[in-house]
Every structure is written in C-alpha cells, then in structure tokens.
Amino acid sequence: MRRSFIVFxxxxxxxxxxxxxxxxPQGPPGQDGQDGGVVLSNAFELxxxxxxxxxxxxxxxxxxxxxxxxxxVLVYILWETDENEIWRLLxxxxxxxxxxxxxxxxxxxxxxSIFLEGTVDLGVLDTIWTRDQIFRVVVAPADFVDAxxxxxxxxxxxxxxxxxxxxxxSKK
Numbered sequence: 394m395r396r397s398f399i400v401f402x403x404x405x406x407x408x409x410x411x412x413x414x415x416x417x418p419q420g421p422p423g424q425d426g427q428d429g430g431v432v433l434s435n436a437f438e439l440x441x442x443x444x445x446x447x448x449x450x451x452x453x454x455x456x457x458x459x460x461x462x463x464x465x466v467l468v469y470i471l472w473e474t475d476e477n478e479i480w481r482l483l484x485x486x487x488x489x490x491x492x493x494x495x496x497x498x499x500x501x502x503x504x505x506s507i508f509l510e511g512t513v514d515l516g517v518l519d520t521i522w523t524r525d526q527i528f529r530v531v532v533a534p535a536d537f538v539d540a541x542x543x544x545x546x547x548x549x550x551x552x553x554x555x556x557x558x559x560x561x562x563s564k565k
Contacts, residue, residue, distance in 0.1 A: 437562050441525050454506075454507075460503070464502075471527040495510050
C-alpha cells in the first residue's frame with residue numbers, strides 16, 4: 394500500500410508540472426521613453442517662487458501631464474549651493490528665533506500645492522525664506538516606489554527613477 398502511494402504521488406507530481414494553461418491577454422501598451430524603455434516618472438522645476446501675503450504664502454501648479462491616483466509626488470527645495478546643489482525633501486522645518494517655519498506641500502492628480510506654515514508670523518519673515526525659491530517636483534508611479542530608498546536623498550531618487558538634469562524642465 395505504501396509503495397503504491399509513493400508511485401501514485403510521483404506520477405501526480407510529474408503530470409502537475411507538465412500542465413500549462415492558455416496564455417493570458419496581452420497587457421496595455423507602454424509609453425516609450427527616449428531610450429526605448431518605459432517612462433518611469435515625470436519631473437519639473439519651479440524657479441523664482443515667491444511666498445507673499447497676496448498668494449497666501451503658497452503656490453498651486455498644474456502638472457501639465459497625466460498623474461494617476463496611485464502615483465507618488467515628491468517635492469524638493471534647493472536648500473543651499475556650495476560646490477554642489479543641496480536638495481531637501483519637503484516638508485522642511487526651520488527653527489527661527491521668532492518661531493517655527495515649515496515648507497510643506499500637498500498634491501492631487503491635477504496639481505501640486507507648495508506653501509509655508511508654522512508658528513512664525515509669515516509677514517515678517519526675511520526675504521531669504523520667502524523669495525526666489527526653487528523647487529523640483531518628481532511624480533513617480535507607485536509601482537516604482539521602493540521602501541529601501543531614502544527619499545530624502547535627492548540623488549538616490551533621481552538615479553532610481555532614471556532622471557537627469559535635463560528632465561527637470563523649468564515651468565517658471
């Protein structure tokens with residue numbers, strides 16, 4: 394009995410491994426990239442952003458391309474320039490003697506909103522915090538979001554998504 398069970402089990406495994414079903418339906422066509430690959434993300438740069446009382450210390454910018462509900466939006470601010478540009482991921486908090494200032498953002502499938510908030514009186518901030526700010530907006534498909542990447546590392550993110558400097562088209 395035991396021997397016939399082993400033979401039966403062995404034959405069953407051979408037949409199961411040999412089975413193959415019909416091919417599934419073809420997936421939707423992808424969007425060709427410049428190098429013939431699939432476009433992983435979109436990006437743009439906002440230059441000369443001014444935060445004032447007239448614009449309620451914020452900016453709303455439409456993407457100009459399709460963004461899906463599952464996409465992830467990252468916004469970086471040019472924090473400092475020495476030998477290299479230093480980009481910081483928003484939100485970014487600054488502790489000032491007058492209070493706390495935070496550069497923040499939110500997004501929809503239509504636009505991204507970048508704004509100032511905090512405990513400091515925004516109307517008396519030095520113009521170094523409110524004038525001529527530069528931001529980079531990166532929109533990445535959720536499929537390519539990787540928990541092992543440090544998203545505060547601008548260079549790691551752009552490398553992972555295959556973005557070069559020329560991919561950041563200036564919108565202002």
